[in-house]
Amino acid sequence: xxxxxxxxxxxxxxxxxxxxxxxxxxxxxxxxxxxxxxxxxxxxxxxxxxxxxxxxxxxxxxxxxxxxxxxxxxxxxxxxxxxxxxxxxxxxxxxxxxxxxxxxxxxxxxxxxxxxxxxxxxxxxxxxxxxxxxxxxxxxxxxxxxxxxxxxxxxxxxxxxxxxxxxxxxxxxxxxxxxxxxxxxxxxxxxxxxxxxxxxxxxxxxxxx
Amino acid sequence: xxxxxxxxxxxxxxxxxxxxxxxxxxxxxxxxxxxxxxxxxxxxxxxxxxxxxxxxxxxxxxxxxxxxxxxxxxxxxxxxxxxxxxxxxxxxxxxxxxxxxxxxxxxxxxxxxxxxxxxxxxxxxxxxxxxxxxxxxxxxxxxxxxxxxxxxxxxxxxxxxxxxxxxxxxxxxxxxxxxxxxxxxxxxxxxxxxxxxxxxxxxxxxxxx
DNA sequence: GTCTATAAATAGATAGAC
DNA sequence: GTCTATCTATTTATAGAC
Numbered sequence: 001x002x003x004x005x006x007x008x009x010x011x012x013x014x015x016x017x018x019x020x021x022x023x024x025x026x027x028x029x030x031x032x033x034x035x036x037x038x039x040x041x042x043x044x045x046x047x048x049x050x051x052x053x054x055x056x057x058x059x060x061x062x063x064x065x066x067x068x069x070x071x072x073x074x075x076x077x078x079x080x081x082x083x084x085x086x087x088x089x090x091x092x093x094x095x096x097x098x099x100x101x102x103x104x105x106x107x108x109x110x111x112x113x114x115x116x117x118x119x120x121x122x123x124x125x126x127x128x129x130x131x132x133x134x135x136x137x138x139x140x141x142x143x144x145x146x147x148x149x150x151x152x153x154x155x156x157x158x159x160x161x162x163x164x165x166x167x168x169x170x171x172x173x174x175x176x177x178x179x180x181x182x183x184x185x186x187x188x189x190x191x192x193x194x195x196x197x198x199x200x201x202x203x204x205x206x207x208x209x
Numbered sequence: 210x211x212x213x214x215x216x217x218x219x220x221x222x223x224x225x226x227x228x229x230x231x232x233x234x235x236x237x238x239x240x241x242x243x244x245x246x247x248x249x250x251x252x253x254x255x256x257x258x259x260x261x262x263x264x265x266x267x268x269x270x271x272x273x274x275x276x277x278x279x280x281x282x283x284x285x286x287x288x289x290x291x292x293x294x295x296x297x298x299x300x301x302x303x304x305x306x307x308x309x310x311x312x313x314x315x316x317x318x319x320x321x322x323x324x325x326x327x328x329x330x331x332x333x334x335x336x337x338x339x340x341x342x343x344x345x346x347x348x349x350x351x352x353x354x355x356x357x358x359x360x361x362x363x364x365x366x367x368x369x370x371x372x373x374x375x376x377x378x379x380x381x382x383x384x385x386x387x388x389x390x391x392x393x394x395x396x397x398x399x400x401x402x403x404x405x406x407x408x409x410x411x412x413x414x415x416x417x418x
Numbered sequence: 419g420t421c422t423a424t425a426a427a428t429a430g431a432t433a434g435a436c
Numbered sequence: 437g438t439c440t441a442t443c444t445a446t447t448t449a450t451a452g453a454c
Binding site: 024025026027028029030105106107109110112113114115116124128131151153154157158160161162164165166168169171172173175179180185186187191192194195198199202203207208209 | 233234235236237238239314315316318319321322323324325333337360362363366367369370371373374375377378380381382384385388389394395396400401403404407408411412416417418
């Protein structure tokens, strides 16, 4: 007997979720549309009904993820908090959004490795928003005499790279732990965020170099 | 007329080089053995003559890279330099080896995203060596009363993740630069290494948190 | 050691029924 | 909206000549 259709666009949502998991775990090329459909408890043809192609499906997922992070970061930069608090929030948001979307960190890592060759203009804009917002926060702190001018790319790298690394390696770290490495997974996202906040502010306030 | 064979194992070297470039740029699944052979100015069948399979070729490249970094790091940990200098050298070596092997950073990023599912036991051992050596250096510094006990994984993440990120994004950063982001690529590997050295030592010596 | 030719499997995409 | 069946292209891998 045929299953009854789910709520309108429910199948679309199911496909997006299954696809995000597949793309994150295997990467674009190794991802398999049949498997995506099966996980979503649907047929492969539904992917081509809701999306144009495997590539379009991928781009939509990536765009949504960058959009979510980008808009939250923009809001922080535009708020009237102090530069220090903005930096803390910036770090918090990257970590929270990254943890709330477990498929984002691996996909981000893969795109970096890819050299960004697969990101569309829209997605690139979101990514640049993040860097631009961080730059604006730093500028503001400099004008207020509280930050030293530091290359935003350097600051962003010190924040985002470790965060994505740690979020993407939750699984491996547990394996390393069991294999004998000491305490590889013995700290939480909050510990890491606090650490990065302290380091980043120390750098920006010139308490280090 | 048939080209004459190159020096013994010259074809093997050519295939390894071409394959590293292909795997780094496209990832394992999207890499194409035909293209690897063409770039090496050889025939696809030569890949199966020198290596068992595409997968074996991939693992050999990955293992060589981790081996090179692992053994240099082990040597640093075993030297009689001060803990501070060992930390500096550790960071230097990761950066230098990563820059000397431009295909390593992207492959590293992809493996992290993959959750390490493709690394063989040998390669995993090399990777654990790096973390183990860093842990030993930190322990030594602690016993000498110069470092605070900090989770090695936290320190390693703060060093390796930004380095791999920056080395892997040389190309994208130039594109972002032209697209309007300010000064994205306006610093060198030395600048970055110096920065990471300062930050890492500040953390280990308890001058931050 | 190196090549040609080909086998065999996989996987993206579409047509058309229900 | 959902599924079955199928077309087509790509691609790993091998057999065998030179």
